[in-house]
Structures are given as C-alpha cells and as structure tokens.
Amino acid sequence: MATTRITRTAAVVAVGAMSAFGLAACSSADTGNGSGGNTAEGESITIEYMHRLDNGADMATVAEITERWNEEHPDIQVKTTKFDGAATDMILKLETDVKAGNAPCLAQVGYSEAPQLYVKGLLEDVTTEAEKYADNFSGGAYAGMRVGDVVVGLPQDVGPLVYFYNAAEFEALGLDAPANIEELTADSVTAAVAGKYLTAFSPDEATHWLAAQSAAAGDTWFSTEGDEWVVNAEGEGSQTVAAFWQNLLDTNQTLKADRWGEPFTIALNDGSLIGHIGAAWEAGFLLDSLDGTPAEGQWRIAQLPDFGAGAMTGPDGGSGVAVLKGCEYPAEAMEYNNWFNTQIDDLSSQGLVVAAEGTPETSEKMLRQFGDQDVLAELATATANMNPDFPYAPGFSTLAAMNETAAAVVAGDAQVADIFTTAQQTAVKALTDLGLPVAE
Template sequence: MTAHGSRRRSAAVAFTTLALGALTLAGCSTDADPENSASADAPAASGEAITIQYVHRLPDGEGMTKVADLAAEWNAANPDVQVETTKFDGQAGELVAKLETDISAGVGPCLAQLDYSEVPSMYVRGLTADVAEYADQYRDNFSGAFSMMTVGDAVVGLPQDTGPLVYYYNKAEFDRLGLSVPTTIDEFKATAATAADEGKYIGAFEPDEAKFWLSGQAAAAGAQWYSAGDDGWVVDADSDASAVVADLWQTMIDGDDVLVLERWSDAFPAALNDQSLIGTIGAAWEAPLLADAMAGTDNEGQWAVAQLPDFGAGALTGPDGGSGVAVMSGCEYPEQALEVANWFNTQIDALVSQGLVVAAIGEMTTPDSIAAFYGGQDVNAELAKANGALSADFTYAPGFATVGDSMAVAAAAAGSGDGTVADVFSAAQEQSITTLTDLGLPVQQ
C-alpha cells in the first residue's frame, strides 16, 4: 500500500473522517477492449510479467461465460499483466474469514469479490487497500453503485453487480382484476386492499429479508442511515423516511391486505404458483429466481417488472445486495489490479450470462428464457433503469450484518403481531449504535 493509502486508513481507523461516500450517477461505458485496458508498460520493475490473483464467488454454471475464460482473454492481450482466477464455493462470510487469514499470512489475493455490506468493515479492519488515486478514472464506467466501494474518501475497488429494488407483478392477474401497477405508496395501499378483497395479494411482508429489503425501501424513501460528523458516526435508521416504510407495511399487515411470508420458505413459491401472491417487491437479481420458481406453471408469460413505487422521494430505489471487486491489502500492484477489475467488470454480456445485474453502464441483453417468462418484456432494460435510480445517499456502516440480525428478529415479531414494523427500524437504530461503539467507533449522540 502507498503511504498516501496508509494515511487514509489511519484517518478512518482513528474515526475522525470515516464516512460512506455519495453515490455518483452518470457516465457511459460498454464492454472494454482488453488490449487497451492494461498498463502493460509499467508492471514489475524487473520487466517480467506480474500476476494478479482474483478470488470470486460467481456461479460459473453451464452455458455461462466462465471467469477463467475471461482471464484467458485478458492474458492473451496483456502478456505483462497476467490474471489467475480462483472460484470460492463457500458463503460470503466464509470467504471473508479466509481472506483475513490469508492476508494476515501474507498470501492473500490482489482482487476479491466482496458483498457491498462487507466493504466498510473490511476497510476498517485493514483488509482492503485504498486505491482512490487510481479509481476516479473509472467512475463514469459504472452506475451509482460506484460509491458502494467507497469508505469516506477511500475507494477500495469497483462495483460488479447490483440489486436495486423493483416491483414484480402478475400482469395477467392485474388486468383480470382491473388493477393498475401502483406508482405511489398510497396507490400501493389502495391496490393491496382491492386485491385482498378478491383473495389476491400484491405483496408479502418478508421478515427474513428485513436487513436489505426494508433498509432498501427506506433508501427509496430518501433515508440516509449512516454518515459521519465532526464527533463521529451519525446514525439515523429510525428517521422520518424509515417511518414512511413502517407505516406502509403496518397499514397493510393490520388490514390483512398482504401476506406475511418468509422469502426463502417453501410457502413463498407456493403462493406464487397458486397465484394468491400476484406481486412482490424484490431485488433485481430475483428476476431469474422468480422465473425458475414458477417454471412450468400458468404463471409463465404472465409476469412483468416495473419500477418501485414512489415512496415520497421521487424516482428512487434502494440497494438489496450486490458485490464489487476489491483490491486487498498487501497487493503489490494495486494500479494494475484495479485496471484488471475495471476491464472484468465492464464485460457486460459475460457477466449477464452469470446471472448478474451488471453495475457497469451499458446495454444488458435480456436472455430469451427470461423474456419469455416475463411476456416478452425487455427485463434487463427495466433493471438497468432501476440501476440509474439507486439512492445517492444510502450506504452501509461497519458491522451491518449484526444490525441485520436484530432487524430480522424485530421483523418476525411484527409479522406475527407481537411487534410493529416501526420496531424494526428502532432495532436498527439501537443495534447500529451498539455495534459501532463495540467496534471502537465514536457515535455522535
């Protein structure tokens, strides 16, 4: 790491200027040419080829453009900067643990795939490098997710895929019931009540997805949960914007106008398949999952995708998942590593084949199977539109996984009637303060 980067991390760990950067929307870029991407004239001082190791969790399934094949394409065009890829088959948390062990032992990779919610913690713990001096030139290649790879002024890497919240609905059932897709939360409440009178539900409250699903909706309402003031972190998880989301779901739960379903339970796809559940707010990456869950049923060709209703802050959505490629601490060639990450993350067609909603700006072709399920709709164009509407203010704080655990407990209570949806955001507020304090980070009260 450069001395400049060390000073940046020291400032963050000293907790004087630690903050999550603002999302930047704009710019344009498409699939880059590997022959024009690498700084092949400045690799190792010896003039020998350097090697960039990249650890990823992409599926690499049948019919997908394999990560190793992309690396081979890069390597053929850039003999002085070679890439070696390793697929990690465990969960995200298991990869984080392995990275920490390997970096401590001095054998960590230069590049690794990280969930956005892990970025602040990884940086504060000294596991990622600050590559801000090299990163700004790539900013316009990506959607607003660029700043998901930032911590204050530091930039730890580049975004790869995103999960903006959108609205999925059974268009055929909506048409049969004479319903229009709700464009505001007031319309959402009214439409939910009308559909419920017919034994249909345009949404489900999902306690097990509270961490990202409800925080993403709060972002769509204009919330900024975490920022840094002169005296430390400012936590605002139980803000007025979050209260808008709480009121929406509490009203519908109280009126029996929505179902209460664990997203990853068997009951959720069952409700989709019997067409009692005819709509759901979900992440962009759920488009193929929903299609798979309803394959071979009458739902095929009936569903469509729309933008999230206006939660009161305009055409805005929030993040629910996604990951980036980070430059890890100890990487000897951070500049070249970031160039590799930029090239790799702008291979839009290849990444779409992996099932990703790509963070890079450019056209994403909708696979034929997905278009067929969604009635011929250009689904990826709709998802790209959501990418461009990601909140410019919402990012995560160190320890957010612990915050999510508390939210899930409160959401389960709200779903069963033993608590309220507002309690979910109160739990996020309280646990955020506790977690940041336990990490040694000052919180501005």
C-alpha cells in the first residue's frame, strides 16, 4: 500500500510536546544538528557511552573494542559505562542525568523508545552527522533511529523476523521451508495430522511480533499528513496477518503458548514444535535446550515466508546508539558511534544481529546447532530485507496492551483482528496524551 514518510513537520510537532514534561530546557548546551562541538587542534576530549551489552566469556567487550578506538584516536577518547539494570531503569537514569546536565554523550536505546525520548527532549537532532554514515547500515535499521526526518543516532543491532524450522522433521513430512503464508497454511494441515506444529502463537510477544508481521506485509503504522500524525495499524497488511493466524487458531494448527513460558520449551524439546516465526536474535539461544539430543543440528533458518509484499520482513526488537541532549561534542560522538557499530565481528560475538552492512563469521555454536548453516549470512539477508518505512511513534510502549488482547484471543474471548484494533486505539490515545495532533 502507498505510505507517506514522516516529515520534519511531525518532528517539530513532537518537540512542541516537550513543555508537557518540563524538559524544554534540559541541556546546558544545545548543539542542534551536530555542527558544533569540534575540538581545537591539539586538544583532547572525552566522550562517555552508556550501554547494556554483556561482558561474558568469549565476547569482545565494549571496553575492549573501545580500547582500540582510544589507541587510534588520542584526541577523541571514549569512556564506556555498563548499566546493569533493566532497560527501563536505564531510561529513567538517562532522563535524570539529562535534567541534571551530566548525561553521557551516547547511550544505547531501543528503536521503539527513541521517538518518545526525543519528544521528551532527551535526544539531540544529529541528522547532518548521521547522513554521512547512512550507507553503512541497512535502510530498515537506519529508519529505527528516525523521528520524522530527524535522526537521533545510529543503529546497532536488529531483530528482523525469520523462519526457524527443523529440516529433518520437514523432510520426513515431505515439506520444504514455506516460501509464503499460503504454503505455510497448507503445510500446517499436513503437520497437524502428524501431531506437529509449524508455528507458535505467543501472546506475550504480540506487540513487536505482530507489528513486525504487519511491516513484512507492507504496512506502515505511523506517518503524517500536514502537521498531524496518522495511525494505520489496521491496514491491509494487518488484515492479512490477522486472517492467517485466525485460521491457524480456529483449526488448532498452531501451538498456543507464551514465547517465554515453559510450554513453548517443552514443545520444542519433545519435537511437537518444528517451526517458529521469530526474531533473528533468537538464533543465539533458541536451540540451547536441544544440545546433546538427537535434534541437535537438525534446525535451519529461512527467510520469513512472504506475507504479500515480496521479500520483506519487519523489525522485532533491536537498539541503536543515540546522542543525548547536551552532548558537547556531537560530531565526534557520531564519528565514534559509526566506528563502533561497524565493528561487526566484535558485536556479533555479543550475540547481536548487527545493523551494519557486512556479514560476520558464524560462531562454532551456531554452526553446530544449525547443521553447519551459515546462519549470520542468512540473518544479514533478513536485515537487508527489513521494511525501510516502518518507523515507531512516541508512546509506542503503551501498545503492550496488544499482549492482553492476544491473551484473550487464546482464551477464545477475542479475535486476532481485535489485537490490531487495540493497537490502533492505544496508539491514537498515546499520541493524544502526549499533546500531539492525530488525524481523524
């Protein structure tokens, strides 16, 4: 369907809501598009980067990666700080630090969090600097750091939807990886006869998971007309997604289980669940419980079946590195931001599906679990195929209400289409509550 890219006007409208949060003057230095902050010749500066990435064994840690940068850039030193709490707690800390004028220059933020952080006056507009590096990242990932035409940082990792499947079980049933949802629907009938499921419907993941499927079907949920936001969570793509899942639920041909609940893992381990539409980042741990079992090495990854828009997938999770309001050296911060997020082998060792162009080397663990498949090459293809016109809007976090409706669907008290109605109504209310005009 035709979509309208969010204009700079919408971003200006969003900024107008800052006064509602008392954050209109939350920085000690407003450097606009990142054109200021250059150091004088011979001077050294220090930039701080706060993140939530792991420091586990066999990983290249953020500190280790950054040490190389510091050795190569004596005039732009970077100090890294790991935040050990939840993502929501880190956001609260950043808000407090921005108000106090002592926030780091750079911070890891989720794509769906970035628009509201910008509306609240916590992020810089670094569009001019970001455009220098845009070609280093996939279009869909780069769009994740946009708020309207404003860019607030650079992407780091992504979660394009892909299809996981047990190749041995598929072969035994005479099936191939489904190329589209019509094939997946037909194959689900064959699998059900054998007591197998090719998919799982997971209410606890409905928000991002179903939104990503709408994106894969070609929808854009948030755009603008003039000065108003337009919300379209019940478009043709969403209708396609709803009909697909409603059929599988009505015929009991999909596993009904929360993604992070025990029944999902039990079905995976006992071999009744042999297919799964999931985020690319699940590749790092989805099959851990099958290690040492006869199913080890049987699974593969394929591109998401076509939901009607061709070779396109949607974003389910991921994060970028944003420049916080008051950063004194935005140009230098973005230079490091680009460098760090293009260290694809190092970031891949963290278990991330990197947003930068290029294909890192697949780990020994993934090769073992996925039968020597070049998993990261497959995920790189999915990253390149993400819908480039599926930005989030301020207040997206409130769409968690979709999960409640999805639970009602499983209980038989609602229809799948009702989940998208919940998304539509909740998104409109969220934008309105933020003081942003929404088109009728």
